[in-house]
Each structure stands twice: as C-alpha cells, then as structure tokens.
Amino acid sequence: MTEMKKEEKVYRQLESNKLLQQxxxxxxxxxxxxxxxxxxxxxxxxxxxEIPVAMDVGVSYxxxxxxxxxxxxxxPEVCGYAEDIGYSQxxxxxxxxxxxxxxxxxxxxxEGLPKPQALLAGNNICGTxxxxxxxxxxxxxxxxxxxxxxxxxxxxxxxxxxYVRRGIERLVAFLGTTFxxxxxxxxxxEVADLSSKALGLWTKSLTACKTxxxxxxxxxxxxxMGPVVSMRGTxxxxxxxxxxxxxxxxxxxxxxxxxxxxKIRLLWDNxxxxxxxxxxxxxxxKRGVVFPADTYTHAWSGKIExxxxxxxxxxxxxxxxxxxxxxxxIDKMCKMIKDYNLDGFVMFSVRSCKRYSxxxxxxxxxxAERTGVPGVVIEGDMVDSRVxxxxxxxxxxxxxxxxxx
Amino acid sequence: MSYEGVxxxxxxxxxxxxxxxxxxxxxxxxxxxxxxxLAHGFTPSLMRAIPGITSGFEESLQTFACxxxxxxxxxxxxxxxxPISGLLFPGNTCxxxxxxxDIWKVRFSEDRVxxxxxxxTRYANDDSAEIYLTKELExxxxxxxxxxxxxxxxxxxxxxxxxxxxxxxxAQFLYxxxxxxxxxxxxxxxxxxxxxxxxxxxxSVGSEIHRVTLLVKEKLKSKGLLGIIDSILSGLQKKDLxxxxxxxxxxxxxxxxxxxxxxxxxxxxxxxxxxxVDDSILILDLLSFGFKSVFAPPINRSGNxxxxxxxxxxxxxxxxxxxxxxxxxxxxxDLVKALHIDGLIICEQSxxxxxxFEAPSIEKAASAAGIRTVRIPLDPELSDRARIEVKIxxxxxxxxxx
Numbered sequence: 036m037t038e039m040k041k042e043e044k045v046y047r048q049l050e051s052n053k054l055l056q057q058x059x060x061x062x063x064x065x066x067x068x069x070x071x072x073x074x075x076x077x078x079x080x081x082x083x084x085e086i087p088v089a090m091d092v093g094v095s096y097x098x099x100x101x102x103x104x105x106x107x108x109x110x111p112e113v114c115g116y117a118e119d120i121g122y123s124q125x126x127x128x129x130x131x132x133x134x135x136x137x138x139x140x141x142x143x144x145x146e147g148l149p150k151p152q153a154l155l156a157g158n159n160i161c162g163t164x165x166x167x168x169x170x171x172x173x174x175x176x177x178x179x180x181x182x183x184x185x186x187x188x189x190x191x192x193x194x195x196x197x198y199v200r201r202g203i204e205r206l207v208a209f210l211g212t213t214f215x216x217x218x219x220x221x222x223x224x225e226v227a228d229l230s231s232k233a234l235g236l237w238t239k240s241l242t243a244c245k246t247x248x249x250x251x252x253x254x255x256x257x258x259x260m261g262p263v264v265s266m267r268g269t270x271x272x273x274x275x276x277x278x279x280x281x282x283x284x285x286x287x288x289x290x291x292x293x294x295x296x297x298k299i300r301l302l303w304d305n306x307x308x309x310x311x312x313x314x315x316x317x318x319x320x321k322r323g324v325v326f327p328a329d330t331y332t333h334a335w336s337g338k339i340e341x342x343x344x345x346x347x348x349x350x351x352x353x354x355x356x357x358x359x360x361x362x363x364x365i366d367k368m369c370k371m372i373k374d375y376n377l378d379g380f381v382m383f384s385v386r387s388c389k390r391y392s393x394x395x396x397x398x399x400x401x402x403a404e405r406t407g408v409p410g411v412v413i414e415g416d417m418v419d420s421r422v423x424x425x426x427x428x429x430x431x432x433x434x435x436x437x438x439x440x
Numbered sequence: 441m442s443y444e445g446v447x448x449x450x451x452x453x454x455x456x457x458x459x460x461x462x463x464x465x466x467x468x469x470x471x472x473x474x475x476x477x478l479a480h481g482f483t484p485s486l487m488r489a490i491p492g493i494t495s496g497f498e499e500s501l502q503t504f505a506c507x508x509x510x511x512x513x514x515x516x517x518x519x520x521x522x523p524i525s526g527l528l529f530p531g532n533t534c535x536x537x538x539x540x541x542d543i544w545k546v547r548f549s550e551d552r553v554x555x556x557x558x559x560x561t562r563y564a565n566d567d568s569a570e571i572y573l574t575k576e577l578e579x580x581x582x583x584x585x586x587x588x589x590x591x592x593x594x595x596x597x598x599x600x601x602x603x604x605x606x607x608x609x610x611a612q613f614l615y616x617x618x619x620x621x622x623x624x625x626x627x628x629x630x631x632x633x634x635x636x637x638x639x640x641x642x643x644s645v646g647s648e649i650h651r652v653t654l655l656v657k658e659k660l661k662s663k664g665l666l667g668i669i670d671s672i673l674s675g676l677q678k679k680d681l682x683x684x685x686x687x688x689x690x691x692x693x694x695x696x697x698x699x700x701x702x703x704x705x706x707x708x709x710x711x712x713x714x715x716x717v718d719d720s721i722l723i724l725d726l727l728s729f730g731f732k733s734v735f736a737p738p739i740n741r742s743g744n745x746x747x748x749x750x751x752x753x754x755x756x757x758x759x760x761x762x763x764x765x766x767x768x769x770x771x772x773x774d775l776v777k778a779l780h781i782d783g784l785i786i787c788e789q790s791x792x793x794x795x796x797f798e799a800p801s802i803e804k805a806a807s808a809a810g811i812r813t814v815r816i817p818l819d820p821e822l823s824d825r826a827r828i829e830v831k832i833x834x835x836x837x838x839x840x841x842x
Binding site: 120121122123125126127130158161162163165166167169170172173179181183185186188192194195197198201202205360361362384386389390392393394395396397401414 | 499500501502504505506531532533534535536538539540542543545546547555557558559560561562564565566568569571572575576579760761764765766788790791793794796797798799800801803804815
C-alpha cells in the first residue's frame, strides 16, 4: 500500500537522500564538537573553506542555517528576534535569521548554530556579509576576517589577483594566530583533492540533467548541494556524491525523470523560497514542469588544482557567479538555456538579496531576446514568508506556462 | 526656504560651470579622487539624490533597490541629470551601487560610464590595498584619457591638490569650530558650503569657503577659543579624541547626526522646519557627504600622484569598508564623551544595507555612553517629512529641549 502511494507521487524521491541526512547530521555534531574545542569558524558560502578545513578549523554556515529556518517555516519568528533588537525588516533574511538565533537561541531551530570562535566572510557573494558578520561579531565577540575579492568585469587583471592572493596569505596568518594552527602543503593538497573530487562528482550530476527527462529537479539539487557548500574538502561527502551520481546515472540509463511526466523544462534563477520549496516545485511538477538547471547550485564548480594551489584559489573564488557583472550572468543563463534545452525561465527576485536580484529586470529582457524563450520574474523572499505572496506568484507563473500551451 | 530651494542655491556653481562650457564628470561615492578628475581637465561634480523627480526606475529596478539609486536612475530616465561628459561609479562598496552600474551600462549604453573598484581593507595590516587601489587609479586615469581624449597633466594635478587641500583644511576647521561654538556658523551654511564645493570644486567656491573660514577664525580668536578648536581639530583628524582638551560647551542642546549617504542639507532643512528649534543644536554630523568627505586627509603633493590619492582615500574616516564596526563604535563613544553630545539622530536611508545594519550598533554604543538616540528612516524625496519632524520634535522634548 505504502509502495503504491509512493508510486502515485508525481515526484521521485532520491534514495541517496538518506545518506544526505546522515552526513548533514554528522556535520552538525562536528560543528558542536569544534565549538567545544574552541576551533569553530562561521563561514560564508563563497569562502575558500578548503583553507580552514586544511588547518583543522571546524566550519558552520549561517546561510545554510537560514535555509533551515526557512524550510522549518519559522522565518518570521527568528527574523523577528533580530528585528526586536533593531535590525530592519528590509535587511537580508539570512542575516536576520542568524542574528535572531544568536539573540534568542532557545526559540530557534537546533538552538542556533554552535558558538563561533571566528567569523570568516568572503564578499564574493555580496557586500552584505561584511555588515552581517560585524553584527554577529558584536553579539558573540568572535573576530571577523574579511576575504576581499573585488568584483570582476572581464578578465581578472594581475594586480587584482595579487591583491586577492595577499588576502589568502593573511587568512592563513589569521587562522594560525586565532587557533594556533599551521597549514602544511601536504594537507592543503589533500583537502584540495577531496574538494575537487566532490565537485567533480557534483558537476557530473548537474550536467546529467541535460538529458530529457531530467534526473533531478530544482528541489533535489538545492538539498543535495548542502554538503558541497558546507563540507568541501572533507572525506565524508565523497560517498554521498558518488551515490547521488550513481542514482542519477541509473535514472538517465532507465529514462526515469525526477518528475513522472516531464512536459516543460525551465531554468531557475536565484536562491529558492526555502519556506515553500516543496510546495512550489512539486506543485509545478504536477503540471509537468521540471527545472533541469539553475544558476544557484551551479555556482559551486571550481576545482582547486595545479602546481600553484593558492593561485587556483584566487581564480576560483574571484570568479564565482555573483562576483561577476551582469553580462556574465546573462551569458551564463543563455548558455544554460541552450545546453539544457530549456523552454523558458523563472527568475526569483529575492527582496533580501540585492546582489543576486538587482539587474534581473534587465537580464530577463536580454535573455528572452537572445534565446527566444520566455521568462517571468516573481518576487518574494527566501526565508521570510511575510513577503512572499503565493497567489501573486502563482498568477505570474501561470501566465508563463500559458505561453507553452 | 524649501528643501528644493536650498538645493538649487547650492548648485548654482555647477550651473555656472555648465553655462561656461566646462566639462563635467559626475560622481556618486564620497571618496572619489577629485584630484584625478581635475588633473584630466574635467570638473568632478557630486550627483546627488534630489526630491520631486518623476518615477522611472520600475523598468529596471525593483522597489527594494535603495532609495538613493532609484532616485539617480529616475533622474537619468527623466533627463534631469546635469549635462556630463561621463559618470564615475564606485565598485565593491555596496551591492546596490555595484549592480546599478551594470544596469546603467546596459540601459544607457551611450553614456560614458567609469567604475573605480575599491578594496575592502579592514583588518588588513599590510600595503596590499594601497598597491591595489594605486593600480585601479592608474587604470581609471588611462581609461578617462582614452575615452575622453584628455591626458592627466601635472599642472592640473598640482592645482587640484592645492585647491582640495585648502578646501579640506578650511572645512575641517569649520567643523571643529562649530563643536565649540555652534552659533558661529549655522549648520545649514556649513552644509551649503561643503555641498557647493562637492558640486563644483573650483577656485571661486574654495575662495568663498576660505573667506568664511577667516571670518570665523577672527570671531573665535576674539573669544579665545582657537586653542580648544585646534585640539578638537587634531583629534578629529587623527581619529583619536583621547587627547582633546576638556572644554565647557555653551549652554543648549548638542546633537550629533549619524548615517551614510544622506544629504546634510536635508537634515538641516528638517531641523529648521521644526517650531522653535534651529540648527545650532546640530553640533556635528558623521555623514558621508559631510564629515566623512571633509575629513579625508589632504594629499601630499610631493609623492607619486596615484599612490598619494590611494593613501588619502584609504585613510578617510568612518567608512565601513575601511574600518571595522568595533573601531567605529569605539570612536563614536569617545566622540560623544569628548564633545559633550546630548543625543544622536540616526539617519537610515530606506533599503540601505550599510545604514540599516549599523543603526542598532550605534544605538548600543550611544546607550553605553549614556546618550539617547532617535532613528529616522528617510528617503531623498523627504516623502515623510512631516512625520520625521514630529519624531525629532518628540525626541528633543525627551531631552528637555523644546
């Protein structure tokens, strides 16, 4: 009976999700242990985490915590704790969720993240992290290290590379002083190899979605990206990405899609609405809509390799999607639409995330013109459901889907 | 005078320049290398957000873009920017300005848009930021030359360094003077003078500021206050108020205005609009287009121009990209104590990350120093002016001022 019910769902669950849950739980325990041992750093998603990992510094991710707050549908409450102490509702909801959980851990999921001894911020994803981590520093007393990667317009010039490289050298010195740790070439190579291996497996799973039916949908990727975001460079995640890839390849081989009746293939742009992630994507799956590609989960793809590992770190972490100009974003969207054979695109205009969202109105026009496929912009927030108007979003998406009828 | 009238008055210098055929490069960020633009034979002019502009941003910007950039965009779509040869945007300072530049380049592809990407150097203790910014300035210079066919000349540069040095030293003195004797020069007048210079940094405006400075100096000399003013000036220049001589402030309330890219003249207009209050209660501002612009250190003329410009920019006070939060809050606490501040007006531009993230920390710092605060959300339109005035009036009453 249970099996039959499962089969009736329009959406195919991934078996590898069981392993995913285990390692994410293990990661949480490791974070607590590191905090107890006074060697925990909070890091931003675009930070070169391989370096603290290679120096035996534990890491926790406030952005990932924000996603948990969102998916548990307590964004308004936890963000509200930050608003109670003066942070505007107009500010990033990831920031408000973490500030709020530090302020009121007893009423926050998992009692908040474990207490950090350092805060490692990389501004290649946005400038907000600078202010956000300052606020956390004021609350916790942990010092901030800022890894500055000035945005890139075209090719990264030499003086730019040199400047970022000096930042890496300062990072190693900062971690050495703060945690009394050292970085060896052997360990850096080992972590870089593990990071590259995980990214290689992850990228293969992503590119497998070029086939039709797509073996993964958006929600699958948003969940499966967790380890590659937060545990890059560790042995722990390799098994998971191998089993995910095995499952994906099996689906491709057997012609099984992430959804049972794939009719329309769309591109997703931006962070997802964590509070409504299943409702939104599964709701569309019922109508035959799948999202084989998105701009967000593809952001973790650069491998640290070659003779000059720091040079590789400079290049990869400066060239992340959000650190490049509007033209690069437009080019990437157009390429994905072509490579993944997509029929259209949905851009989620996230009120919290100015770096990702401002420019979408312009890029929507250009991408539609260049590719000849239609797109729609919907507006809301990734964590704070108070500014997510479901009916309005539904109407806009319906209007897009009508174009395919 | 209405706010629009105030702005029109302080922009008269710019209008005269345009009428005389001078070529202008507009800029947006306070820490723009004015000397570099002048060295290329252009006049740099601060493009301010102004009220009363018809909306037009909706085609390209969402409503959660900060009110400042929406206003600039509106001005461009409604062709209300002054005639300019180019526009210089900052990079790596905030997400809204970063993305606006990209959008501008697409939407107004005929405009000559330049970008200077700043380093975020806090917590760095080496020369990497200086080397980086020096190179960025060199690249900007060669881009201006190749785009607008005007080379950087040493003569122009040296004149610019002298002009801006004199402006900064005069304006810094006036800021310090008002701390001791706020009635010696109204805040409105000081804001107008600074604004006039930032709109049109030319000799005539610099000379006007110098004349006012000499008059103020004369008045304060006769009152025997120059010694304490020098002490305060030195403290503000060195970002260290621990050695400021103690002084007895004149009777009356003493308020400090803090915030980011908020127009000082807007604040003065609001205060003067409140019944039975005038702007002598405003002792000092820590705003981007006020204190933070004025107290950037003048350039050393004898060094390499690009290196010296980089050093000056990186040493500007109070910028979140250059100084850590704790440092700035410690400075604030020292400042309110040393300068006998009674209350803080915290300005927050809507959807401005830097303003809105900093406000709670400022409240905490003020509270730790035993100072009351009021938070004023505002936009360049002053669309909520009546409510803002009531809020400030209530705040003043809570301080025993009415």
